[in-house]
């Protein structure tokens with residue numbers, strides 16, 4: 014399949030694996046890229062810029078296909094060394110960066126000068142328009158369904174994608190709630206040029222996470238995510254567990270007086286406990302409603318080939334079939 018996104022990033026299929034903390038390691042990104050999508054390494058999971066350089070090099074040893082790096086700008090009192098991270102990405106020769114969390118204005122000129130394509134993840138059309146105006150090459154439109162940070166507007170992709178299509182000139186991919194060939198065709202129909210998946214890629218053979226995490230996704234339904242940190246205006250969609258319910262109880266009890274320190278136990282340092290140790294009640298970790306559409310743990314190649322096969326079948330047979338019926342009726 015050929016779209017503006019496959020052409021821009023030099024990939025075979027219009028499918029991107031979004032940056033994921035403690036999931037976006039070399040194994041994950043290489044598996045997605047080798048399957049014809051765009052795999053993305055998550056910069057902030059690496060403790061130092063040198064570790065990031067090593068991780069990118071490890072990934073480049075596993076694939077000769079394009080890969081990307083996610084740089085997430087977080088609200089933080091002690092921010093990571095973003096200039097060093099950006100320089101590391103430039104020096105590595107990686108040609109795609111996914112930015113997220115905040116406007117990437119400060120780093121954009123350096124990335125663009127190095128010939129890097131920048132896709133910015135946005136949860137609102139106004140953010141995507143801003144990204145376009147400062148020179149981002151593409152946008153990833155993250156609907157309310159998404160795992161991770163859906164923003165505070167709560168607009169699902171059924172509205173957000175066509176709204177983005179109505180406003181944007183740069184190409185965009187759908188993100189949030191995407192799982193299969195139906196998702197891809199629907200995204201294309203609503204104006205996207207491809208799709209970005211997070212949660213679905215965690216339930217793959219190559220995802221470098223504890224087996225308990227994959228099992229939790231198989232067991233979960235679309236009813237099992239919760240929104241946490243809403244009172245702090247840092248909303249995150251996570252999979253429910255004992256500590257998440259405890260966190261929500263604190264939010265109810267403390268109301269608008271709540272501070273980050275009140276919930277630090279349920280949110281800080283949780284990722285290694287979940288992703289590495291498989292302690293599934295440890296606390297809040299990002300997970301999308303799309304968990305309800307995850308029924309198996311294929312390889313990334315099986316998953317992507319299946320999505321592309323389904324998408325072709327839907328377009329060629331199911332959708333074309335509807336047109337045929339109408340034409341017949343009209344001819345009668």
Ligand SMILES: Cc1cc2nc3c(=O)[nH]c(=O)nc-3n(C[C@H](O)[C@H](O)[C@H](O)COP(=O)(O)O)c2cc1C
Pocket residue numbers: 030031032033034036055083085112113114134155158159160161162188189190191209210211212213298299300301302303
């Ligand atoms: C476990 C997990 C960790 C994530 N970590 C990050 C991150 O560090 N930076 C980021 O920009 N997005 C992060 N995301 C969001 C994904 O890149 C993607 O936008 C989102 O998962 C799409 O929604 P979906 O899960 O419904 O596919 C994370 C998502 C998950 C599930």
